[in-house]
Amino acid sequence: MPDSRLLIGPLLRRVVGTRATVWVETSAPAVVTVRTAGGAIGTARTFSAYDHHYAIVVVAGLTPDSVTTYEVLIDDEVAWPMPESGFPPSVIRTRAADDRDQPVTLLFGSCRETTQHATARKLPPDALDAYARRLVAGPDPAALPDLLVLLGDQVYADVTSPTVRKLLKRRRRRPAGAPATQVVSFDEYTKLYLESWRDPEIRWLLSTVPSVMIFDDHEVIDDWNTSASWRADLRGQPWWAERIRSGLASYWVYQHLGNLSPDEIAADPVYAKVTAAEDATGVLHEFGERVDQEADLAHDTERWRAVQYQWSYALDLGRTRLVMLDNRSSRVLLSGNRAMLPPGEWSWFLDRAHGVYDHLVVGASLPWLLPPAIHHVEAWNERLADSRRPWLAQVSERLRRALDLEHWASFGRSFDALGELFARLGSGTAAGPGVRVGAGPAYPAPASISVLSGDVHHSYVARARFPDRAVRTPVHQLTCSPIHNQVPAAMRPLMRLGWNPGPVAATRALARSAGVRRPSVRWQKLAGPYFGNAVATLTHRGRSAEVVIEGTTSDGHLREVARQLLSVQA
16 A cells, blocks of 8 residues: 555535544555544544545544544554644644533634635635634633534535646646636546645634535536526536536535534445445446436426435534535426425424524535615516516526526525415424424424525614514524635615615516515615625524624734624524
8 A cells, every 4th residue: 555645635524423533645655544533533434436445434532522632543654743843733623512502603604715815816814724724823612603504605626726737738638628727527626625724724714623614606617506407508518527516526425424423424325335435436427417407306306305414514513503505406497486495404404503502603615685776676587587488588598607696596485485484484383394383393493583684795683574474583694705816896876776675676576567466574784785795693692692703804804894793682
């Protein structure tokens, strides 16, 4: 066996009770061991695919309510921490055995182009880098968030750095017509993660703060699954088949596998296959291809449940429930029957959304509540794109793609269903999926409901209201984007105007002229919009909830740009 070294990682992914998962990529097949100073240990042999080598190690025997340093060994040789790195030791922090009264802190954001873009595009400082530097400067374990929630565009397959472009230029074998500056193959995808996750501050942060992730469009391509015609057009490209299967397979390896708890990893059918195979290239090739094809069955509940791999997932921290939704891969795109989630996955979501907890957090890469004027334009466009007049439908489809009109507002049935769910949960009338209201005990209304989102390259806090409904729970849209990117300067006035009463009234009239009903939800902006790079922190203490958004300064530090109390102790 050739000598193996640590290429990417360690990434501390989930900490569940007295167990934790640590993900790594190595340069050759190896046995990976994670050993803590407290005596907890875990070992896993790497699995191999496309000549790359990975392991996710389950560390067992951690002490509740503790902080312990750890090291990573590759074939019994210490590979982490790296000597003279200048960073504090990586740690695993566990919560108390009974953590119901323990605060929960979620750090979140989205849209992080790799730091190599900073020189080429002159982007503002990276907010996640700045957050890591602040932790390094005052390494207090109590200051560590419980979870880093990354809400999409962790890598950009279609907007690559100068370094990756040079690599692509040297490649001789690429599919016919493949975009010269975009990645297509699995191996090319690996270069995006190598470039992004080996950034020193990010590498240390990901080794110390548990993380979960969900993809958005740029992990595959801009506006991924905007509409049925978009999907058909891309499938007609000779390079698309490799692009989509490589994007899905690499996402499973680098991001999704670590979203799962130790028990979920053990039960995952894809993980069982890749670890059993001497070379899992074929397994992942078939998996990526099959998952994309199965999206065509999204509207068929029974067939979808039988075959579809689900990217959405849920977890509990203390009295907080986090449900992360896949807004991209399994959309129902049938004209007149569009849905953000297929029926089978929506049923799963309803099941997870009902329960006894203090705070519900829904992670969705795309904001549920946009600036209202933009919402009305998207709803208007969806209605016209479904027109029976071919010329009108065609013009509306072109407009949808040109202006990226593909958020929750452009899936009107899903937008309304999500609002109805929140109203029922927040009024204490939610009796559980499939149970008639009044037929059994209702779940208590939670103290807060928050939708965490990114994508739109600016940050804001909005409060939802439900006219004529006795909704006790405050419901908020918390949008934080980008971590490291920027919105074109010309777009900023339009995004600000999206909250202005005049444009809101005009676009509402436009939507009404197309037969769009007034939304059952009303919402108003409480903070923002902020257009710089930012990260946000959502904190739950008892039944109180608060969000803080911090933006970067020109010298790479963080400053508070918004603070909003979302609920108060009852």
